[in-house]
Each structure stands twice: as structure tokens, then as C-alpha cells.
Amino acid sequence: MMIVRLPPPWALLHRPNTAVRVFSLLTSPPSTAVVYDEHGPPDAVCKVKELPPVRIKDDDVCVRLLAAPINPSDINRIQGVYPVRPPLPAVGGYEGVGEVHSIGSAVKGLSPGDWVIPSPPSSGTWQTYVVKDQNVWHKIEKSTPMEYAASITVNPLTALRMLEDFVDLKPGDAVVQNGATSIVGQCLVQLARVRGIRSINIIRDRAGSDEAKEKLINLGADQVFTESQLEVKNVKSLLADVPEPALGFNCVGGNAASLVLKFLKQGGTMVTYGGMSKKPITVSTSSFIFKDLSLRGFWLQKWMSSDKAKECRVMIDYLLSLARESKLTYEMELVAFNEFQSALDKALGKLGSQPKQVIKF
Amino acid sequence: MMIVRLPPPWALLHRPNTAVRVFSLLTSPPSTAVVYDEHGPPDAVCKVKELPPVRIKDDDVCVRLLAAPINPSDINRIQGVYPVRPPLPAVGGYEGVGEVHSIGSAVKGLSPGDWVIPSPPSSGTWQTYVVKDQNVWHKIEKSTPMEYAASITVNPLTALRMLEDFVDLKPGDAVVQNGATSIVGQCLVQLARVRGIRSINIIRDRAGSDEAKEKLINLGADQVFTESQLEVKNVKSLLADVPEPALGFNCVGGNAASLVLKFLKQGGTMVTYGGMSKKPITVSTSSFIFKDLSLRGFWLQKWMSSDKAKECRVMIDYLLSLARESKLTYEMELVAFNEFQSALDKALGKLGSQPKQVIKF
Known part of the structure; x- marks a missing residue:
């Protein structure tokens, strides 16, 4: 250099x-x-x-x-x-x-x-x-804070739009996501919490996963599981008092995406916004026909090119106010x-x- | 017996x-x-x-x-x-x-x-x-005709609803489907044709596939390909004057589903209504994020249980009139x-x- x-x-x-x-x-x-x-x-x-x-x-x-x-x-x-x-x-x-x-x-x-x-x-x-x-x-x-002002759009706005644009969620509803330790993942936990929406979070098995869990809980996560903890017959038996989620987020692919699908309720939607594992998403026929799942994608850059510039600034101000607080x-x-x-x-x-x-x- | x-x-x-x-x-x-x-x-x-x-x-x-x-x-x-x-x-x-x-x-x-x-x-x-x-x-x-009266709901109505309920198609638009020789597949070709919508059809490689192609063309199919014919770098180069389809139908799964996805245009939707190969559907991350594809499912029995009984009879009458003609x-x-x-x-x-x-x- x-x-x-x-x-x-x-x-x-x-x-x-x-x-x-x-x-x-x-x-x-x-x-x-x-x-x-x-x-x-x-x-x-x-x-x-x-x-x-x-x-x-x-x-x-x-x-x-x-x-x-x-x-x-x-x-x-x-x-x-x-x-x-x-x-x-x-x-x-x-x-x-x-x-x-x-x-x-x-x-x-x-x-x-x-x-x-x-x-x-x-x-x-x-x-x-x-x-x-x-x-x-x-x-x-x-x-x-300067670092939040610098980084407020690409990740936090992605989290906000994905929470708003796909499923009409009400306080008490739940969402599920993998890659929960990513910046978007952390934002989703907190933005959901602000709206009274509960979050089920899936993270990788790795050294330090207990610490990662604790951090997410401190941010407001309702439940955090490592992938290996979800190797059970029916993941929904782990939901305790959290309702079945109608909306899920996938930034990993492979098995981690399948786990999001397993948590979703009948008629639920999974939104893919990343593919950290570089593995594709595999879905059974019956998930579409009988469970009526929808699979969608989200790309902020495309969203912003679609006449949303003004609306975008209102949301940025909202996100910055949350950062200041x-x-x-x-x-x-x-x-x-x-x-x-x-x-x-x-x-x-x-x-x-x-x-x-x-x-x- | x-x-x-x-x-x-x-x-x-x-x-x-x-x-x-x-x-x-x-x-x-x-x-x-x-x-x-x-x-x-x-x-x-x-x-x-x-x-x-x-x-x-x-x-x-x-x-x-x-x-x-x-x-x-x-x-x-x-x-x-x-x-x-x-x-x-x-x-x-x-x-x-x-x-x-x-x-x-x-x-x-x-x-x-x-x-x-x-x-x-x-x-x-x-x-x-x-x-x-x-x-x-x-x-x-x-x-x-008695046999059409007997069979007008389960397959033809599935085809009609799938053509109507997911993407707003206009005359000149195109759809793509696999399993095109199935009854639903044959109905899709004909119902699309009635509305001026063109169809791209994918069939299995098997003895008699030439005959199957000819039958579909006679029903009004615009293009018919066997799966092996689609082992090319860019399937869209085969489209000739047919526009890129915004809607696709999958009743097979596996490679045949991937082929439907390849044909779809940016922002397109694939509807799964069957899984004849018993193989799941595999989708890349970028198909969701950058190509903005949506994957959905259709199940007539669920559709009919959703307050549609009356609307259903109007559509049945329409389908029966087409059968009589x-x-x-x-x-x-x-x-x-x-x-x-x-x-x-x-x-x-x-x-x-x-x-x-x-x-x-």
C-alpha cells in the first residue's frame, strides 16, 4: 500500500x-x-x-x-x-x-x-x-454516534425493511432467523423487540457460542439455539411460550435455512438476504403444497432504486434515533x-x- | 376383490x-x-x-x-x-x-x-x-361429455387458479412449466392459449418424447423441451420470440424444478403443486436476492376451503364450457x-x- x-x-x-x-x-x-x-x-x-x-x-x-x-x-x-x-x-x-x-x-x-x-x-x-x-x-x-451514523443504512435498514415488508406482524408475534450474530441479525432482534415482536435465533456451533447467546439475549432475543441443539424430531417442541413464527430470515443457506423453514408456521414466509455458508436452500415439495410456505428474497440496493428514496430517509431518521437512545x-x-x-x-x-x-x- | x-x-x-x-x-x-x-x-x-x-x-x-x-x-x-x-x-x-x-x-x-x-x-x-x-x-x-364433467375440478381448476392467482399475466406474456404432459400441465397449455398467454413446456426424456411433444404442440404449446435439451449454458437463448416467463409451474422437483427457475425472468414466481420425482427443490441464494424470485405452493383443497365455494362454481362452469367446445x-x-x-x-x-x-x- x-x-x-x-x-x-x-x-x-x-x-x-x-x-x-x-x-x-x-x-x-x-x-x-x-x-x-x-x-x-x-x-x-x-x-x-x-x-x-x-x-x-x-x-x-x-x-x-x-x-x-x-x-x-x-x-x-x-x-x-x-x-x-x-x-x-x-x-x-x-x-x-x-x-x-x-x-x-x-x-x-x-x-x-x-x-x-x-x-x-x-x-x-x-x-x-x-x-x-x-x-x-x-x-x-x-x-x-459517528460509527452508527456511518453504518445506519446497509445493515439496519435491511433489517427494518425485512421486518415490515413481507408479513403483517403484530405485537406478540414471533420471527425466526439464522445467522443471528450478524449485524442485520442483531438489528432484527432489537427492532423486533421495539415492536413487541419476539425472536427465535439460530447461531452456528463454535467456540464462544455461549457468549454469543448471552449477547443476543442481552439485546432482547427471546430464544437462541445453536444448529446442533435443533437436531430434534420437532423443533417446535422447543418453542415454549413463543408462538410459531410467520416470518423467517435466512442469511446462511444449507441446513441453517432448513431450520428456519422448520420453525415457520403454516403459510409462513422465509426471506433470504445472504448466503454465508455458500450452500443453496433445499425445500421439500410438501413445504410448498401442504405447509404453504413462501420463499422470497430481499436486496436493499434494489429496494432503494424503486422510488423509495424519500421514505428511506424517514426510516433512517427513525433508526438513528434508536441508535442515539x-x-x-x-x-x-x-x-x-x-x-x-x-x-x-x-x-x-x-x-x-x-x-x-x-x-x- | x-x-x-x-x-x-x-x-x-x-x-x-x-x-x-x-x-x-x-x-x-x-x-x-x-x-x-x-x-x-x-x-x-x-x-x-x-x-x-x-x-x-x-x-x-x-x-x-x-x-x-x-x-x-x-x-x-x-x-x-x-x-x-x-x-x-x-x-x-x-x-x-x-x-x-x-x-x-x-x-x-x-x-x-x-x-x-x-x-x-x-x-x-x-x-x-x-x-x-x-x-x-x-x-x-x-x-x-360425462368424463369431463366427472374430472373438471381437481386438475383443470388447479391449472386455472395457478394461472390467475399468482402473477397478473397479460396476453403475449409467457409461462413455463415442467411435467407438461400431466393433466394439469395439458390444461395449463390450453387455458394459457385461451388467454393469449404463451407456454414453455419441459418434459422428461423417455421413449415417446417426440410424440408427447407433438401432442402438446397440438394443444397449443409454444415450445416444448426435454430436460436434456436444456443442458445448455443459457436456457434463455432457446426462447426465440417467446418472452421470458414471469410465472412457472413445478410438479416434478429436482433438476426439472431448477430448469423452471432458470427460465424465469427477474422477479418471477414459481408455483409448486406436485413432486413427481420425489426430489426436493434446490435454489441458490442469488436467485432470491439478486434475481428476486418468489417460490410458492398451490393446493386446491386448501384454496377451496377458503370461502371460495361460490366463485368455484363460476369457474367450473367456465371450464365445462371450454370442455364442451x-x-x-x-x-x-x-x-x-x-x-x-x-x-x-x-x-x-x-x-x-x-x-x-x-x-x-
């Missing part, structure tokens, strides 16, 4: 919209950015580069990034395996929080010093300065930008299980 | 409702019925017995059965593997057509000689006389009741591929 100073053509990357406009004297500071020229292993293709200043047009806002997380989907974009990817060369990152540094002459409602997040999120948050149209930016309360918490590690490579290694799983890595600029 | 004459307790079977009522002189003729006392292999547990006459109450209609099919679900009920089954001992069969033989004093709108079908269907059509409340019976046109056809073999055992053997697949067996009383 090295810092290189780039010639003007890089401005194309930093600011792809080069439509001819009235010349403006206002420019951004140079930006230090995590850039990849080609798809491949993130630790090989990502380079920290300095990008030259770019013009700030009348409707533009220049934001100094404060923090941005490394999400699995960021890694998949760099690897080239994500279905929607920015054109190359690209700056990494998709969400984050920043402070308004300077604004174009036509910008309304934002002033230098304001905290903003790109909403819906957009590519290129792994850099020190970003210039984008004012419509991109959503002002948030500065009392929000500590009703929504999850483990993160703030890492200085100059330690990006080490944060990336942790995010890539090279050092075992680690908290969510959030770069602090 | 033998004919046995039973003592009065059998009346309990023939007419389970024994509530005390004003004595009536009207009774049914004795009924010759296919009865099973226990679940098991149908050819072992089914016996033809004579059931004694039963009283015809004021609201009752006594129907002389004309014809009734042997459906796979009838066989599963006798085997005891179907989730909803009549109490034992039971008379076989679930749909059929009959002629009104005699009516109770309070019956309105039905007269001796009328043709009727039980709608929604109900257990016990494999016998010569059935007595049930007037609400059970739906009068149909006597110009309907030969716009809905499928192969059947009418077999005399005294050859029931041989018809059962054919329905059980003991004699290879055979047309749908319909008992003629």
Missing part, C-alpha cells in the same frame, strides 16, 4: 459528471481515497491514492468524510462478484457519514459543519472528500484511515471473528 | 350425519361402493361393498353417480399419506358427476334427472348412490365399474403410462 499522487485524468473518477458548465472558482480539497482499477482480491487491488481537487458546481455539496464502514457487499463489489458495481476505476465504500465542507451557490438547507449521509447510499465513501449533488445528502443530528446497538471498531489495510484484513476474515470495521477519516 | 353385504352399522359410513330427525319414508337405493377400512396399498385395502339404503332428509339429494376419476390424490388419501383424509372406514374418490335420483321435500332448484357435481368436491364418489345436502350439488349442463381436452379412459381393479392398477402406474382412468357406473 502506498500513497501516489495522480495526474488530472483522475478527476474523471472523482467526479464523473463533466458536463460543460459555467466556470466556478469553488473546488474541493484533494481527496485521499481507496481506489481499485480492476476487480480482484480487495487486499491486492485496493490502493490509497490522492485524487486532485474537483469543481463544486452550484448544486453541489463538498463533504469531508468522518467515517465509513467496510461491509461485505463493499468487498463483493471490489471482487467483481456483486451484480451492480460502479464503473472502473472506482473508489470503494457505499455508505458513511461526513461533515459539510463547502457548498455550491444554489444549495439550500445545508451549511458547512452539518453532518450528512448519502441517502440512498452511493459509491465512493472510502475517501476524505466527496463532491455530489445536494439531493444526495441527508442531514442528520450531530449528537448521533441505545435501543439499537451493535459491535463496531473504529479504525484510523491510515490503518485501512489492517481493517480490510479484519473485514476479510483473515483474523477470525471481528467486530464490524469502520474507517475513521 | 369381492362383493360383501354389510349389516346396518355401515349406514354410519354411508351417511355419517345421524342426528335425530322426523322420520322420513324416503330412502336411497343400496349403494355399491369402493370402501377402505384402513390405510395402505390401494389395491390391497380397497374393497367393493354394498352399502344399505340411507334416509333422505328434507334438504338432501340422492344422486346416482355416472362417472368418477381416479386421481393421484385419491390414491394418496387411501395410502394415508395425504394431509387431509376422511375418517375410516371411507368410500374412495373425491370428484365425479351424477344424475339426481330423488330429492328431499325442501330441495329447491334440482329435479330428478338433472346432472350434478359435488362442488366443492367431497369424499366418497366411488359408489353408485350418494346422499348429501342440496348445497353440495352443483347443476351442470347435460350436454357436457373442445377448447379443453385431455386423454381419459372410461372404464366400467366392474373393472375397477384394472383401472386402479393402471392409475397406480403398474402398466406404464396410461390415460387418466375414469370409472363409469
Whole structure:
């Protein structure tokens, strides 16, 4: 990893919209950015580069990034395996929080010093300065913990939408999920609890699973099982006073997905949003015909491209308010930008299980 | 198989409702019925017995059965593997057509000689006389071919509902299905054609598959492929001018279900209504997340128990009108009741591929 100073053509990357406009004297500071020229292993293709200043047009806002997380989907974009990817060369990152540094002459409602997040999120948050149209930016309360402001969309909003969009749940109802220790999983437990919805949680068998159980219980989980604890004839006999769930979430696949299906009640729905085991989902014919199960999928990026940008911000404000009240918490590690490579290694799983890595600029 | 004459307790079977009522002189003729006392292999547990006459109450209609099919679900009920089954001992069969033989004093709108079908269907059509409340019976046109009147609900109505209930299809749209030579499959081809919807059909590789293809094309199929023809990198390259289907039907499972999924367009739905291969359905994570597929199931018996009885009769009339106009056809073999055992053997697949067996009383 090295810092290189780039010639003007890089401005194309930093600011792809080069439509001819009235010349403006206002420019951004140079930006230090995590850039990849080609798809491949993130630790090989990502380079920290300095990008030259770019013009700030009348409707533009220049934001100094404060923090941005490394999400699995960021890694998949760099690897080239994500279905929607920015054109190359690209700056990494998709969400984050920043402070308004300077604004174009036509910008309304934002002033230098304001905290903003790109909403819906957009590519290129792994850099020190970003210039984008004012419509991109959503002002948030500065009392929000920085790491939550940086990471509020990709995982917590996924959890919120999945809880709202598939089954009409009422207080006292239950949901079931695997991969419960994931950030989305932890958010689901807490967002369900806020609505009086109970959660049944499935986690992997591994060293430390007792500790993981305890953490989930502390977040508000009603029940937590390791997969091996569910090797029983009828998993529903374990439900005790928790009702059969009408909605389940799968981010693992394989046996862990089958366990979610087993818990679901007649007519229930399982929503898949990840495949951590890299194994497919296998379902019996009778689950569809006689148990009337529905299997669906959820992809936040698609959801946000569907006319939901405004609704999205209302939900983000709700999630941020929960974060400020500590009703929504999850483990993160703030890492200085100059330690990006080490944060990336942790995010890539090279050092075992680690908290969510959030770069602090 | 033998004919046995039973003592009065059998009346309990023939007419389970024994509530005390004003004595009536009207009774049914004795009924010759296919009865099973226990679940098991149908050819072992089914016996033809004579059931004694039963009283015809004021609201009752006594129907002389004309014809009734042997459906796979009838066989599963006798085997005891179907989730909803009549109490034992039971008379076989679930749909059929009959002629009104005699009516109770309070019956309105039905007269001796009328043709009727039980709608929604109900257990016990494999016998010569059935007595049930007037609400059970739906009068149909006597110009309907008897074998279609007998078999119009279980398979054709499944096809019609699956085409209507999951995706809003417009003329020019396409559907894809496996098991296309099944009765439901043949009905789907024809009902789709009536609505201007195109069909992509997948059949097994077997001796006679060319002939099966030709038959489906003659029914109105747009494309017919054997599974081995679909061992290509991109099945959609085979679509020619047929659009990508938004709706698929699966009655096979295993590879044949995966092929249906491959044909589906982004956001498409696959409905499972059978599992002839006895193999489960396997789906990749990305099919749910990035291709946004939905997997559902359909079970006519559940659908009909959901307040749809009235709507059901309108649809039955529509299907019967198509049958009278030969716009809905499928192969059947009418077999005399005294050859029931041989018809059962054919329905059980003991004699290879055979047309749908319909008992003629």
C-alpha cells in the first residue's frame, strides 16, 4: 500500500459528471481515497491514492468524510462478484457519514459543519472528500454516534425493511432467523423487540457460542439455539411460550435455512438476504403444497432504486434515533484511515471473528 | 376383490350425519361402493361393498353417480399419506358427476334427472348412490361429455387458479412449466392459449418424447423441451420470440424444478403443486436476492376451503364450457365399474403410462 499522487485524468473518477458548465472558482480539497482499477482480491487491488481537487458546481455539496464502514457487499463489489458495481476505476465504500465542507451557490438547507449521509447510499465513501449533488445528502443530528451514523443504512435498514415488508406482524408475534450474530441479525432482534415482536435465533456451533447467546439475549432475543441443539424430531417442541413464527430470515443457506423453514408456521414466509455458508436452500415439495410456505428474497440496493428514496430517509431518521437512545446497538471498531489495510484484513476474515470495521477519516 | 353385504352399522359410513330427525319414508337405493377400512396399498385395502339404503332428509339429494376419476390424490388419501383424509372406514374418490335420483321435500332448484357435481368436491364418489345436502350439488349442463364433467375440478381448476392467482399475466406474456404432459400441465397449455398467454413446456426424456411433444404442440404449446435439451449454458437463448416467463409451474422437483427457475425472468414466481420425482427443490441464494424470485405452493383443497365455494362454481362452469367446445381436452379412459381393479392398477402406474382412468357406473 502506498500513497501516489495522480495526474488530472483522475478527476474523471472523482467526479464523473463533466458536463460543460459555467466556470466556478469553488473546488474541493484533494481527496485521499481507496481506489481499485480492476476487480480482484480487495487486499491486492485496493490502493490509497490522492485524487486532485474537483469543481463544486452550484448544486453541489463538498463533504469531508468522518467515517465509513467496510461491509461485505463493499468487498463483493471490489471482487467483481456483486451484480451492480460502479464503473472502473472506482473508489470503494457505499455508505458513511461526513461533515459539510463547502457548498455550491444554489444549495439550500445545508451549511458547512452539518453532518450528512448519502441517502440512498452511493459509491465512493472510502475517501476524505466527496463532491455530489445536494439531493444526495441527508442531514442528520450531530449528537448521533459517528460509527452508527456511518453504518445506519446497509445493515439496519435491511433489517427494518425485512421486518415490515413481507408479513403483517403484530405485537406478540414471533420471527425466526439464522445467522443471528450478524449485524442485520442483531438489528432484527432489537427492532423486533421495539415492536413487541419476539425472536427465535439460530447461531452456528463454535467456540464462544455461549457468549454469543448471552449477547443476543442481552439485546432482547427471546430464544437462541445453536444448529446442533435443533437436531430434534420437532423443533417446535422447543418453542415454549413463543408462538410459531410467520416470518423467517435466512442469511446462511444449507441446513441453517432448513431450520428456519422448520420453525415457520403454516403459510409462513422465509426471506433470504445472504448466503454465508455458500450452500443453496433445499425445500421439500410438501413445504410448498401442504405447509404453504413462501420463499422470497430481499436486496436493499434494489429496494432503494424503486422510488423509495424519500421514505428511506424517514426510516433512517427513525433508526438513528434508536441508535442515539441505545435501543439499537451493535459491535463496531473504529479504525484510523491510515490503518485501512489492517481493517480490510479484519473485514476479510483473515483474523477470525471481528467486530464490524469502520474507517475513521 | 369381492362383493360383501354389510349389516346396518355401515349406514354410519354411508351417511355419517345421524342426528335425530322426523322420520322420513324416503330412502336411497343400496349403494355399491369402493370402501377402505384402513390405510395402505390401494389395491390391497380397497374393497367393493354394498352399502344399505340411507334416509333422505328434507334438504338432501340422492344422486346416482355416472362417472368418477381416479386421481393421484385419491390414491394418496387411501395410502394415508395425504394431509387431509376422511375418517375410516371411507368410500374412495373425491370428484365425479351424477344424475339426481330423488330429492328431499325442501330441495329447491334440482329435479330428478338433472346432472350434478359435488362442488366443492367431497369424499366418497366411488359408489353408485350418494346422499348429501342440496348445497353440495352443483347443476351442470347435460350436454357436457360425462368424463369431463366427472374430472373438471381437481386438475383443470388447479391449472386455472395457478394461472390467475399468482402473477397478473397479460396476453403475449409467457409461462413455463415442467411435467407438461400431466393433466394439469395439458390444461395449463390450453387455458394459457385461451388467454393469449404463451407456454414453455419441459418434459422428461423417455421413449415417446417426440410424440408427447407433438401432442402438446397440438394443444397449443409454444415450445416444448426435454430436460436434456436444456443442458445448455443459457436456457434463455432457446426462447426465440417467446418472452421470458414471469410465472412457472413445478410438479416434478429436482433438476426439472431448477430448469423452471432458470427460465424465469427477474422477479418471477414459481408455483409448486406436485413432486413427481420425489426430489426436493434446490435454489441458490442469488436467485432470491439478486434475481428476486418468489417460490410458492398451490393446493386446491386448501384454496377451496377458503370461502371460495361460490366463485368455484363460476369457474367450473367456465371450464365445462371450454370442455364442451373442445377448447379443453385431455386423454381419459372410461372404464366400467366392474373393472375397477384394472383401472386402479393402471392409475397406480403398474402398466406404464396410461390415460387418466375414469370409472363409469
